[in-house]
Amino acid sequence: MSAVLEVRDLRTAFPSSGGPVPVVDGVSFDLNRGEVLALVGESGSGKSMTALSAMRLVPKPGRVVSGSVRLDGTELLDLPVTEMRRVRGARMAMIFQEPMTCLNPVVRVGEQVIEAIQLHEDVSKAEARARTRELFVEVGIPDPEARLDAFPHQLSGGLKQRVMIAMALSTRPEILIADEPTTALDVTVQAQILALLRDLQRDRDAAILLITHDLGIVNELADRVAVMYAGRLVEVAERRALLSDPRHPYTQGLLRSIPALARPGEALPEIPGVVPSPDQWPAGCRFATRCPKRIDRCDTDFPEETAPAEGRRVWCHVHDGEGA
Amino acid sequence: MMGIEAYVWSNAMTGLLLVGMLWAARVVRGNRLWREAASELWRRRRLAILVVGLYLGIGVADSIAWVGGIPEDAVGVLPNAPLSIIDRLFLDTREASYSAPLASVEFYGGKPLRHPGSHLLGTDILGRDVLYMVFKGARVALLIGGLTSLIAIPLALFFGVSAGYFGGRVDDVVFFLISTLAAIPGLLLLIALIMVMGRSTVSVCIALAVTGWVGFCRLSRAETLKLRELDYVQAARALGVSEARIIFRHILPNLAHLIVITFVLTFSGLVLSEATLSWLGIGVDGSWGQMIDGARDELSRSPIVWWNIGAAGTALFGLILAVNAVGDAIRDVLDPRTMRGSE
Numbered sequence: 001m002s003a004v005l006e007v008r009d010l011r012t013a014f015p016s017s018g019g020p021v022p023v024v025d026g027v028s029f030d031l032n033r034g035e036v037l038a039l040v041g042e043s044g045s046g047k048s049m050t051a052l053s054a055m056r057l058v059p060k061p062g063r064v065v066s067g068s069v070r071l072d073g074t075e076l077l078d079l080p081v082t083e084m085r086r087v088r089g090a091r092m093a094m095i096f097q098e099p100m101t102c103l104n105p106v107v108r109v110g111e112q113v114i115e116a117i118q119l120h121e122d123v124s125k126a127e128a129r130a131r132t133r134e135l136f137v138e139v140g141i142p143d144p145e146a147r148l149d150a151f152p153h154q155l156s157g158g159l160k161q162r163v164m165i166a167m168a169l170s171t172r173p174e175i176l177i178a179d180e181p182t183t184a185l186d187v188t189v190q191a192q193i194l195a196l197l198r199d200l201q202r203d204r205d206a207a208i209l210l211i212t213h214d215l216g217i218v219n220e221l222a223d224r225v226a227v228m229y230a231g232r233l234v235e236v237a238e239r240r241a242l243l244s245d246p247r248h249p250y251t252q253g254l255l256r257s258i259p260a261l262a263r264p265g266e267a268l269p270e271i272p273g274v275v276p277s278p279d280q281w282p283a284g285c286r287f288a289t290r291c292p293k294r295i296d297r298c299d300t301d302f303p304e305e306t307a308p309a310e311g312r313r314v315w316c317h318v319h320d321g322e323g324a
Numbered sequence: 325m326m327g328i329e330a331y332v333w334s335n336a337m338t339g340l341l342l343v344g345m346l347w348a349a350r351v352v353r354g355n356r357l358w359r360e361a362a363s364e365l366w367r368r369r370r371l372a373i374l375v376v377g378l379y380l381g382i383g384v385a386d387s388i389a390w391v392g393g394i395p396e397d398a399v400g401v402l403p404n405a406p407l408s409i410i411d412r413l414f415l416d417t418r419e420a421s422y423s424a425p426l427a428s429v430e431f432y433g434g435k436p437l438r439h440p441g442s443h444l445l446g447t448d449i450l451g452r453d454v455l456y457m458v459f460k461g462a463r464v465a466l467l468i469g470g471l472t473s474l475i476a477i478p479l480a481l482f483f484g485v486s487a488g489y490f491g492g493r494v495d496d497v498v499f500f501l502i503s504t505l506a507a508i509p510g511l512l513l514l515i516a517l518i519m520v521m522g523r524s525t526v527s528v529c530i531a532l533a534v535t536g537w538v539g540f541c542r543l544s545r546a547e548t549l550k551l552r553e554l555d556y557v558q559a560a561r562a563l564g565v566s567e568a569r570i571i572f573r574h575i576l577p578n579l580a581h582l583i584v585i586t587f588v589l590t591f592s593g594l595v596l597s598e599a600t601l602s603w604l605g606i607g608v609d610g611s612w613g614q615m616i617d618g619a620r621d622e623l624s625r626s627p628i629v630w631w632n633i634g635a636a637g638t639a640l641f642g643l644i645l646a647v648n649a650v651g652d653a654i655r656d657v658l659d660p661r662t663m664r665g666s667e
Contacts, residue, residue, distance in 0.1 A: 057561055059553075060491070088564035096562075101555040106357070106577045115573070116563050151357070167563070 003030035004174055004207050010067035012053045021278045023049045023062065025231035031175065036201060036208040038222035040215065044275045046231040047211045051177045055092060056084055090120040093168035097180040099160035103152040110148030113167045120171045135166040140196060158189035169200065179211045194220050215258055219243060227251050230275055230286035237312040247308060247319040250287045293318045331389040331406035338387040361657045372649035379462050379643050386410040386463040410459045419451035425631050446631040454631055458639045461612040465643060468529060468598045468608060469591040475533035477587060480540035488548025489571060502538050510535045518606050525608045528601065532594055540586045544579060551575050581658035588651035592644040599640060612636040
């Protein structure tokens with residue numbers, strides 16, 4: 001397997017009166033061709049910022065401070081703005097969390113997909129429309145011909161998300177970044193959209209970077225999982241290995257607190273506390289303040305990367321391989 | 325004065341305006357959202373729309389002029405002067421001096437009129453038919469409201485949208501401009517500008533535009549700030565859409581309802597401002613403001629000459645009331661917060 005996207009030591013920060021506050025702090029991972037990599041973490045862990053940094057879409061005044069993002073060997077962080085614009089959409093596309101608000105309310109949805117196609121490819125309007133129609137069929141929009149001329153407010157949330165996916169796929173990107181693609185949808189629609197993403201990924205052999213906080217979705221869709229906490233990766237592993245044998249105390253805590261796995265009649269285990277905000281990150285291990293297995297070294301030294309098994313990386317002083 | 329006579333320009337502009345209105349009507353018909361809004365508007369404010377239409381019709385009729393076709397014995401017109409449709413309707417209606425509405429003799433002195441009983445609103449000091457003057461004023465009012473908005477709104481949009489969208493330096497510069505303009509008393513600046521540019525219809529419009537664009541600039545800046553952060557703008561960026569295209573495709577169309585509302589609401593304010601300027605003696609010739617200004621002396625006569633100011637005031641009042649009523653309804657229909665569901 002070859003990496004289509006290589007992220008190395010990525011650091012993104014927002015300026016503040018007390019100096020720059022990092023939100024992504026030295027994240028490295030590879031996204032391989034044809035795989036689904038799930039980026040998992042609580043709200044505020046920096047997973048969305050990691051994806052936006054890779055697209056160079058970090059909202060102002062934040063900026064990528066250092067690191068490297070290579071797409072097929074091309075360094076994206078050094079590309080001129082116009083070149084980067086050509087990469088976005090054409091080679092890396094993004095599906096957002098909120099299908100309700102991601103479509104321009106005053107433009108017909110078909111028109112919006114047609115524009116996306118014409119933006120990156122020199123095709124006639126009729127051709128782009130025909131392709132949009134095919135895409136609508138592919139993402140399972142019923143009655144595609146009529147939907148082409150619908151305005152966003154005439155479509156349901158699930159349909160809008162399908163339109164968004166159609167738009168993201170319109171230029172056959174190598175990488176699809178899906179930022180919590182099903183969070184805003186209800187459960188049955190969620191399942192449909194996940195199934196759709198899986199089918200599309202298989203058919204097109206695209207790589208998907210799936211950002212989510214829902215381990216159920218991870219189990220459903222991901223090949224590999226990267227767990228993030230407070231701007232850093234804490235554990236990376238194959239899905240099955242990670243779910244059955246989590247090494248990092250944070251991952252263990254996450255898995256323990258899945259309602260479906262809890263024993264009936266007992267209180268649902270939880271990880272005490274909340275993710276500290278970036279300006280209050282501890283000096284040592286970021287998870288030290290909430291970790292049940294903390295030792296003294298955790299407070300002072302940040303743990304180095306260890307690779308206890310093939311395809312697995314853990315950042316922890318005390319990881320011991322004991323099951324959840 | 326110019327190579328081409330002024331009335332030719334006026335005719336051309338009127339033609340352009342009519343074509344523009346037809347085109348706008350086509351656009352509205354073509355877009356379901358706008359079409360629904362338009363029919364809702366018609367349902368709510370039929371009378372006000374008809375009144376505005378009447379004023380518009382008079383204004384247009386007074387803007388189409390041509391030379392010739394004047395009877396040789398007509399009093400008070402040069403044979404080669406370009407006359408508009410309205411001018412021709414009131415051709416040869418001049419009296420010697422004041423006469424009351426529908427009177428058959430002069431108001432002071434009681435000499436018989438040339439056209440007894442034909443002056444619906446009487447005549448003014450120079451014997452001109454007041455109804456005719458009121459009709460002439462409609463064109464001036466519409467011209468002031470329309471031309472000024474045409475200058476002020478694009479100006480405000482340009483500065484407001486660029487400040488809101490790009491932020492940073494651009495925003496600082498625009499805000500400095502706005503604050504500076506806002507710090508100068510509006511009326512003072514108006515008078516100064518008109519004095520510098522000379523007293524013509526166009527210069528009054530420019531002066532009103534320069535002093536009047538600040539409010540909408542703030543509004544469009546604030547709205548752009550909001551739109552800029554919306555998901556579909558972010559999504560457009562993620563698709564690799566250029567900044568200019570985002571502005572024209574995603575920001576401006578979503579400001580359209582604000583532009584329409586602002587246009588209608590500033591329009592009436594501008595017509596009123598002109599009346600103020602006329603009161604100060606620097607207004608536009610032939611405006612209702614000037615008629616009202618002229619009536620200052622008439623009100624102190626005995627017996628009082630009331631029809632002049634009455635007619636001009638009523639005409640002004642009618643236009644402003646109708647435009648405001650339409651404007652309110654437009655806001656209700658177009659503003660997403662007060663819009664009824666159209667699922």
